Amino acid sequence: MSNNEERQLDLKDIRSEIDVIDKELVDLFEKRMKLCRDVAEFKFKTGKAVLDRERENEKLATLTSLAKDDFSKHGIEELFTQIMSMSRKYQYRLLASKGLNDTLEFNFVDRLWKDDVKVAYQGIPGAYSHEALRSYFGEYVEEYNVPTWRKAMEDIRDGRADYAVLPIENSQAGAVGDVYDLLMEFENYIVKYVDIKINHALLGVKGANLDEVKTVYSHPQAIMQSREFLEKYDWQEVAQSNTAVAAKKVSELNDKSKVAIASIKNADIYGLEVLAEHINTSDVNTTRFIILSRSKICKKDANKILISFEVAHESGSLYGALSHIIYNDVNMTKIESRPIPNKKWQYRFFVEIEGKVDSPGVVNALRGLNAETINMRILGNY
Amino acid sequence: MSNNEERQLDLKDIRSEIDVIDKELVDLFEKRMKLCRDVAEFKFKTGKAVLDRERENEKLATLTSLAKDDFSKHGIEELFTQIMSMSRKYQYRLLASKGLNDTLEFNFVDRLWKDDVKVAYQGIPGAYSHEALRSYFGEYVEEYNVPTWRKAMEDIRDGRADYAVLPIENSQAGAVGDVYDLLMEFENYIVKYVDIKINHALLGVKGANLDEVKTVYSHPQAIMQSREFLEKYDWQEVAQSNTAVAAKKVSELNDKSKVAIASIKNADIYGLEVLAEHINTSDVNTTRFIILSRSKICKKDANKILISFEVAHESGSLYGALSHIIYNDVNMTKIESRPIPNKKWQYRFFVEIEGKVDSPGVVNALRGLNAETINMRILGNY
Numbered sequence: 001m002s003n004n005e006e007r008q009l010d011l012k013d014i015r016s017e018i019d020v021i022d023k024e025l026v027d028l029f030e031k032r033m034k035l036c037r038d039v040a041e042f043k044f045k046t047g048k049a050v051l052d053r054e055r056e057n058e059k060l061a062t063l064t065s066l067a068k069d070d071f072s073k074h075g076i077e078e079l080f081t082q083i084m085s086m087s088r089k090y091q092y093r094l095l096a097s098k099g100l101n102d103t104l105e106f107n108f109v110d111r112l113w114k115d116d117v118k119v120a121y122q123g124i125p126g127a128y129s130h131e132a133l134r135s136y137f138g139e140y141v142e143e144y145n146v147p148t149w150r151k152a153m154e155d156i157r158d159g160r161a162d163y164a165v166l167p168i169e170n171s172q173a174g175a176v177g178d179v180y181d182l183l184m185e186f187e188n189y190i191v192k193y194v195d196i197k198i199n200h201a202l203l204g205v206k207g208a209n210l211d212e213v214k215t216v217y218s219h220p221q222a223i224m225q226s227r228e229f230l231e232k233y234d235w236q237e238v239a240q241s242n243t244a245v246a247a248k249k250v251s252e253l254n255d256k257s258k259v260a261i262a263s264i265k266n267a268d269i270y271g272l273e274v275l276a277e278h279i280n281t282s283d284v285n286t287t288r289f290i291i292l293s294r295s296k297i298c299k300k301d302a303n304k305i306l307i308s309f310e311v312a313h314e315s316g317s318l319y320g321a322l323s324h325i326i327y328n329d330v331n332m333t334k335i336e337s338r339p340i341p342n343k344k345w346q347y348r349f350f351v352e353i354e355g356k357v358d359s360p361g362v363v364n365a366l367r368g369l370n371a372e373t374i375n376m377r378i379l380g381n382y
Numbered sequence: 383m384s385n386n387e388e389r390q391l392d393l394k395d396i397r398s399e400i401d402v403i404d405k406e407l408v409d410l411f412e413k414r415m416k417l418c419r420d421v422a423e424f425k426f427k428t429g430k431a432v433l434d435r436e437r438e439n440e441k442l443a444t445l446t447s448l449a450k451d452d453f454s455k456h457g458i459e460e461l462f463t464q465i466m467s468m469s470r471k472y473q474y475r476l477l478a479s480k481g482l483n484d485t486l487e488f489n490f491v492d493r494l495w496k497d498d499v500k501v502a503y504q505g506i507p508g509a510y511s512h513e514a515l516r517s518y519f520g521e522y523v524e525e526y527n528v529p530t531w532r533k534a535m536e537d538i539r540d541g542r543a544d545y546a547v548l549p550i551e552n553s554q555a556g557a558v559g560d561v562y563d564l565l566m567e568f569e570n571y572i573v574k575y576v577d578i579k580i581n582h583a584l585l586g587v588k589g590a591n592l593d594e595v596k597t598v599y600s601h602p603q604a605i606m607q608s609r610e611f612l613e614k615y616d617w618q619e620v621a622q623s624n625t626a627v628a629a630k631k632v633s634e635l636n637d638k639s640k641v642a643i644a645s646i647k648n649a650d651i652y653g654l655e656v657l658a659e660h661i662n663t664s665d666v667n668t669t670r671f672i673i674l675s676r677s678k679i680c681k682k683d684a685n686k687i688l689i690s691f692e693v694a695h696e697s698g699s700l701y702g703a704l705s706h707i708i709y710n711d712v713n714m715t716k717i718e719s720r721p722i723p724n725k726k727w728q729y730r731f732f733v734e735i736e737g738k739v740d741s742p743g744v745v746n747a748l749r750g751l752n753a754e755t756i757n758m759r760i761l762g763n764y
Contacts, residue, residue, distance in 0.1 A: 014420045021414045022441070025407065025465075026448050026458055032403045033457060038396045059404070066408050071475075075415060075468055076408055078709055082464050083407075086457055093453075171726045174719075177556045178606075220623075224560075241602075241621060284726045318717065319701070319708045326701045327460055334729070335700065337556075337717055344553045344666045347716070 032083070033090060040091040050091045051371055056084050085320065089327050092367045093360075106298040106357050106381060112191055112291075113162075118142045120152045120161040126244035126266035132194045132289035133165040149179055153186045156294050163191070164292045170198070171286045173221055175336050179290075180350055183308070183379050184338075190306055190380025191299065192291040200226055200280045201264040203247055203272040208256040210275055217246035218261035222280075226261050229279040235259075247272060290382070298357060298381040304333065305357060305381045307366070308350045309373035310340060317373075318349065324368035325353055328361040348375075357381045414465070415472060422473040432473045433753055438466050467702065471709050474749045475742075488680040488739050488763060494573055494673075495544075500524045502534045502543040508626035508648035514576045514671035515547045531561055535568045538676045545573070546674045552580070553668045555603055557718050561672075562732055565690070565761050566720075572688055572762025573681065574673040582608055582662045583646040585629055585654040590638040592657055599628035600643035604662075608643055611661040617641075629654060672764070680739060680763040686715065687739060687763045689748070690732045691755035692722065699755075700731065706750035707735055710743040730757075739763045 043050060063080055067073035119137055121129040124145055133143055144161075146152050152164035167176050183190075200222055204213070215236045216223070222243050223230065230237070240246040240260075247266035250258050259275060260266070267274050311317035325332050334352040339345070355362040357378065370376045425432060445462055449455035501519055503511040506527055515525055526543075528534050534546035548564075551557050565572075582604055586595070597618045598605070604625050605612065612619070622628040622642075629648035632640050641657060642648070649656050693699035707714050716734040721727070737744040739760065752758045 011421065011424050014417050014424070018414060018417050018421075019444075021410050021417070022445055022462065023448065025410050025414075025461070026445055028403050028407050028410070029458060029461055030450060030454050032400060032407075033454060035396050035400050035403070039393065042393050042396070062401075063404055063408055066405065068412060071472070072412050072415060074711070075472070076411060078468060079407070079411055079465070080404070083461070086460060090453070090457070169721075171721050172723060174559045174721050239621060239623060282724055284724055286726060316708045318714065319704050322701050322704070326698045327456075329456070332700065333727075335717070335719055339551075339553050339556050341554060342664055342666055344668060345715075 029083075033087070036087040036090050037094065039087075040094040043091065044095060049371075050088050050095070059084070085323055086327065089324065089364065089368055092371070093364045095367070097360075106296050108300050108358070109297050110300055112293075112297075112299060114138075114141065116142075117162040118144065118160070120144055120146050120155045120164040122146055122149050122152055122166065123242045124244045124248060126247055126262060126269045127242050128196055128198065128263060128287055129165050129167060129289065130244070131263065131265065132167075132196045132287075135196065136165075136192065136194050136291060137163075149182055153182050153188060153292070156188050156292055157186055159294070162293065164188075165194075165289050166292065167287050168193070168290045169288045170221075171284055171288075172225065172282055177338060180336060180338050181341070183306075183350075184348065184377075188292040188294050189296050190290045190382045191293045191295075191297055192382050193304070194289045194291065195286050196289060198225070198280060198285040198287055199263060199278055200243070200261050201267070201274050202226075202229075202259055202276040202279055203250065203262055203264075203267050203270075204259040204275050205250065205254050205256055206271075206273055208259065208273060208275060212256050213259050213275075214257040216259050216261060217249055219243050219246065222246075222261045225280040225282065225285060228281045229276065244269075290380075292380075302356060302381045303354055304352055305355060305362065306350060306352050306379040307369065307376060308348055308379060309369060309376040310346070310348045311373055313346060321349070321369060321373050322351075324365045324372070325351070328365040328368075330355055330361050330365045350379075411465075415469070418469040418472050419476065421469075422476040425473065426477060431753075432470050432477070441466070464705075467705055468709065471706065471746060471750055474753070475746045477749075488678050490682050490740075491679050492682055494675075494679075494681060496520070496523065498524075499544040500526065500542070502526055502528050502537045502546040504528055504531050504534055504548065505624045506626045506630060508629055508644060508651045509624050510578055510580065510645060510669055511547050511549060511671060512626070513645060513647065514549075514578045514669075517578065518547075518574065518576050518673060519545075531564055535564050535570060535674070538570050538674055539568055541676070544675065546570075547576075547671050548674065549669050550575070550672045551670045552603070553666055553670075554607065554664055559720060562718060562720050563723070565688075565732075566730065566759075570674040570676050571678050572672045572764045573675045573677075573679055574764050575686070576671045576673065577668050578671060580607070580662060580667040580669055581645060581660055582625070582643050583649070583656050584608075584611075584641050584658040584661055585632065585644055585646075585649050585652075586641040586657050587632065587636050587638060588653075588655055590641065590655060590657060594638050595641050595657075596639040598641050598643060599631055601625050601628065604628075604643045607662040607664070607667060610663045611658065626651075672762075674762075684738060684763045685736055686734055687737060687744065688732060688734050688761040689751065689758060690730055690761060691751060691758040692728070692730045693755055695728060703731070703751060703755050704733075706747045706754070707733070710747040710750075712737055712743050712747045732761075 064073045121133045123129050155161040156164045166179050169175050217238045217240050220239045243262035246260035247262040247270045250260040251270035331354040336350040337347040446455045503515045505511050537543040538546050549558050599620045602621045625644035628642035629644040629652045632642040633652035713736040718732040719729040
């Protein structure tokens with residue numbers, strides 16, 4: 001028998017021993033979960049909180065003292081932190097099944113109401129926000145523009161608008177941090193999202209041609225996204241607050257040496273000519289816009305939920321929070337962190353999960369997160 | 383005996399039963415870990431990879447088939463995913479103790495070399511980046527400015543500069559996404575960070591006074607940060623690429639109706655007068671700057687490590703990755719996600735942990751992450 005075969009046999013033997021141990025572990029685990037059901041019943045009858053940090057800490061101290069060495073001690077701590085966390089999640093689930101999940105009062109609707117509504121967007125006609133608005137609400141909705149995202153949030157809060165359209169993320173540039181901050185500041189809800197493909201064109205006044213251009217106006221991000229195209233020229237770049245603002249400016253300046261980078265729709269809106277199409281580098285550049293409402297409504301076919309929470313400033317708290325999502329078989333599609341205003345280097349997390357706020361797994365996950373994180377909020381089911 | 387006392391006794395009884403089970407679980411767990419040591423020995427001798435996904439999947443299938451019901455099935459899956467992950471981490475630790483951690487070739491230094499060095503910063507004199515540079519390298523270092531962050535990264539890569547100073551995060555506005563993207567694109571290393579308190583002043587030309595002001599120039603973020611102050615006036619706001627650029631512009635325009643928001647140091651640099659001090663809202667507004675080098679060096683008193691990695695596009699992968707950090711008792715201080723260029727809605731994670739790249743817990747965590755995530759990189763130990 002070769003040395004290698006001997007080792008193969010060794011590995012097989014060790015693994016059969018592990019298999020025996022694992023079966024015993026399964027037995028014990030199932031017995032333990034049954035007892036947890038009894039504890040849950042007790043807690044339900046007495047209104048006692050599921051999380052009893054003191055009892056858990058005592059328990060960890062006792063069990064780790066049984067360990068034969070330091071490494072083992074650490075492993076036991078990890079194992080039982082996990083087992084107790086599973087027990088808590090089991091208890092949240094039992095409590096949820098008794099109807100104690102009354103916090104998620106969303107109003108489920110077949111479709112969003114689009115008739116006789118007013119919709120706000122930030123920027124001016126031709127902005128990508130405007131395109132997002134049109135793509136969802138169509139051409140005939142009552143729309144109006146506001147100078148800032150904040151104003152849009154205020155307008156829906158105060159009833160001046162029924163919906164607002166705001167960018168939340170770009171597939172290249174990432175999250176729009178300020179919009180996340182506004183989601184926290186206001187109690188408006190995301191009811192829908194719209195993805196708009198970003199496709200920049202180079203626009204100039206009638207008669208302009210590439211050889212005469214000296215200055216290009218656009219939003220800094222659009223300039224960056226068109227870098228490969230711009231490198232062929234030696235133009236001065238002037239930052240504008242918005243691509244549509246750049247197009248409008250070029251139209252007003254009426255100077256053949258000045259061009260704008262903006263979506264091709266701006267050519268019609270501001271009477272400009274298209275000097276070059278599709279000048280952005282990436283083909284998959286897409287911006288996601290959210291549609292917000294002050295009503296806590298949720299379309300019946302919604303399948304994404306955005307939640308936010310803070311965690312204690314200690315090792316493992318974020319991990320512990322995420323375990324509620326994973327354990328309930330809920331898919332996590334995104335995680336963002338934002339600084340908490342006026343708290344230096346402390347963060348709030350934004351997590352997007354898949355599902356509906358009334359599906360059992362989601363209810364359990366949210367219940368657990370609500371009990372064990374700080375300031376948990378549901379920002380919309382869309 | 384009152385009903386309540388009866389219930390108290392019930393809870394006590396259930397808990398003693400749980401205690402008995404838990405002791406048995408500890409025994410079995412320790413036995414299992416001993417067997418894992420043997421498996422690690424085998425894998426070390428044969429060069430077999432620690433992670434054997436096929437074996438793990440088979441094992442999970444067998445064990446979950448023992449479950450008495452669906453909930454239990456789920457619990458068992460969770461429990462053994464955890465136990466097997468712990469076993470892997472144990473094996474990585476054993477392998478590391480055998481000297482197989484040769485990937486982290488950092489050069490440990492007592493201090494960063496500051497004599498005869500050239501340091502690049504983005505912007506113009508008076509920019510907060512410049513202030514960060516001065517605060518670490520002092521007044522007499524050979525410094526020069528570049529127009530973009532990218533140019534700064536290129537200059538250290540190509541040896542034109544020894545260090546570059548770039549902003550990475552603001553305590554109010556959050557991460558500077560573009561700098562994170564540049565960290566991925568270049569192979570430069572973070573060697574130090576410097577926190578600079580953001581303190582905006584309102585600057586005008588000699589003889590200017592608040593009543594005559596019509597236009598304010600600054601970076602959009604500085605304008606936003608001074609919103610409360612600005613609300614008292616009705617000034618036109620003009621965005622500039624940088625606060626120092628705004629100060630320079632106001633100085634050049636030499637017009638009493640035009641002012642800039644910038645740090646007070648710009649008054650001296652551009653011969654301006656201070657019309658108002660500390661006009662930003664928050665008292666804790668701080669920007670963190672990183673100092674980058676092309677050498678893989680690490681100060682002996684460094685205590686933060688920035689790593690980046692991608693995870694498979696499936697539920698629980700991020701959670702699994704973070705478990706390496708948590709299990710090795712490593713403190714996680716930050717997590718950021720950035721879109722992966724040209725892959726729509728896929729993310730790369732940036733995680734900041736505490737420690738040194740040569741401490742055992744960190745080595746284990748990094749080894750595990752390297753084996754089980756995609757494109758893991760260490761961006762600096764600072």
